Amino acid sequence: MTNSVPNTAVxxxxxxxxxxxxxxxxxxxxxxxxxxxxxxxxxxxxxxxSGKTTCLRLIGGFERPSAGKISLFGTDASRLPPYQRExxxxxxxYALFPHMNVLENVGYALMVRGVAKTERVKRADAMxxxxxxxxxxxxxxxxxSGGQRQRVALARALVNxxxxxxxxxxxxxxxxKLREEMQIELKALQRGLxxxxxxxxxDQGEALSMxxxxxxxxxxxxxxxxSPKALYDSPRTEFVARFxxxxxxxxxxLIGRTGMYALRPENIAVLEGSQIGxxxxxxxxxxxxxxGSLTRLEVRVGNECLTTMQSTSPTFERGARITLEWQDSSxxxxxxxx
Ligand code: ATP
Numbered sequence: 001m002t003n004s005v006p007n008t009a010v011x012x013x014x015x016x017x018x019x020x021x022x023x024x025x026x027x028x029x030x031x032x033x034x035x036x037x038x039x040x041x042x043x044x045x046x047x048x049x050s051g052k053t054t055c056l057r058l059i060g061g062f063e064r065p066s067a068g069k070i071s072l073f074g075t076d077a078s079r080l081p082p083y084q085r086e087x088x089x090x091x092x093x094y095a096l097f098p099h100m101n102v103l104e105n106v107g108y109a110l111m112v113r114g115v116a117k118t119e120r121v122k123r124a125d126a127m128x129x130x131x132x133x134x135x136x137x138x139x140x141x142x143x144x145s146g147g148q149r150q151r152v153a154l155a156r157a158l159v160n161x162x163x164x165x166x167x168x169x170x171x172x173x174x175x176x177k178l179r180e181e182m183q184i185e186l187k188a189l190q191r192g193l194x195x196x197x198x199x200x201x202x203d204q205g206e207a208l209s210m211x212x213x214x215x216x217x218x219x220x221x222x223x224x225x226x227s228p229k230a231l232y233d234s235p236r237t238e239f240v241a242r243f244x245x246x247x248x249x250x251x252x253x254l255i256g257r258t259g260m261y262a263l264r265p266e267n268i269a270v271l272e273g274s275q276i277g278x279x280x281x282x283x284x285x286x287x288x289x290x291x292g293s294l295t296r297l298e299v300r301v302g303n304e305c306l307t308t309m310q311s312t313s314p315t316f317e318r319g320a321r322i323t324l325e326w327q328d329s330s331x332x333x334x335x336x337x338x
Pocket of ligand 1: 020055
C-alpha cells in the first residue's frame with residue numbers, strides 16, 4: 001500500500017509514544033508529524049529528555065508507537081520488528097563484538113544472511129576502504145582508537161546496504177577534534193552512498209554542520225523543522241532561538257513593539273556613547289570577552305543583558321555608555337511555544 005510519494009523514506013503521522021502507566025506516565029513523543037526524504041541527512045536535535053532518541057527508536061522499530069502511524073518508503077511499518085525494516089542502527093557505544101576481528105565484525109551481518117565467505121570478505125573490505133580503515137581487518141576492537149572503533153561500527157552497519165541508517169549520538173564518545181573530523185567524513189560518506197541518514201544529537205553545531213534538515217525537539221514535540229540556515233536565520237520560537245546558536249531574546253516593549261524578538265549577537269553593531277535613533281538601544285558595557293577572531297560584549301540595557309559579537313576588538317572600557325544598533329531585517333518576531 002502506497003500512501004506517500006516514493007521519495008519519502010520515513011513518514012511519521014501524529015505519532016505518540018508513552019511510557020509508564022497513569023498517573024505516572026511520560027509522553028516521550030507527543031503527536032509528532034514528520035517526513036524524511038530519501039537520501040537526506042536528517043537530524044533530530046534537542047536537549048536531554050526531549051524525545052529524540054525515542055523518536056529514532058520508533059523509526060528503528062525498537063519501540064512501538066502508542067498512537068499514530070510510521071511508514072517507510074510508503075509502506076506502513078508501525079508494527080514491523082526492526083529486522084524487517086530496511087534500515088540499520090549505529091549506537092553510541094558501537095556494540096562491536098570484542099572477540100571478533102574488524103573484518104569479522106563488519107562481515108557479521110552478511111554471514112547471518114548466508115553470504116559466501118569470499119563475497120563477504122570482498123564487501124567488508126570495500127566498506128573498510130569507504131571508512132578509511134584499509135589494513136585494519138585483522139585487529140580486534142580493543143586494538144583500535146575510539147575514532148577507529150566508530151568507523152568499524154559504521155562499516156558494519158552499512159555493509160548490508162540498508163536504505164536508511166539511524167545514528168544515535170554516534171560521535172558522543174569522541175574528543176572535540178576527532179568529532180569535527182568525523183562530522184566531515186560522515187557527511188562525505190552519506191553523500192557518496194546516497195543513503196538516508198537519521199542522526200540524533202544534542203549538539204546544535206553538529207546538527208547544523210552536517211544536516212540537510214533538522215527537527216528541533218522540545219518536550220516530545222517538534223518546535224521547528226527546517227534547513228540549518230533557516231533555523232539559524234529565522235528561529236520560530238524562543239526555545240529554538242536559544243538552542244540553535246545563541247540569540248538575544250528581546251521583549252518587544254524594550255523596542256516599542258509587542259511580542260518577543262530574537263536578534264543574533266553578530267547582527268548587532270556597537271556605537272560609542274548614547275546615540276538615539278531607530279533600531280538602537282543605549283546601555284552600559286558590562287563585560288568584554290576576547291575569543292580570538294571575535295570579541296563578545298555583554299551590555300546592560302534596562303533590565304536585560306544583551307550580547308553582541310564584534311570581529312574587531314573594541315576600544316571601549318568596561319562601564320562605558322554605548323549604543324547597540326541593528327538592521328530591521330535582523331530582528332525575528334517569535335511565536336509562542338507549541
Ligand atoms: P537523551 O539525549 O538524554 O537521550 P532524548 O531527547 O533522547 O534524551 P528520550 O531518551 O527520547 O530523550 O526520552 C524522552 C523521555 O522519555 C524522557 O523523559 C525519558 O525519561 C523517557 N523515557 C525514555 N525511554 C523510557 C523508557 N523505556 N521507560 C520510561 N521512560 C522513558
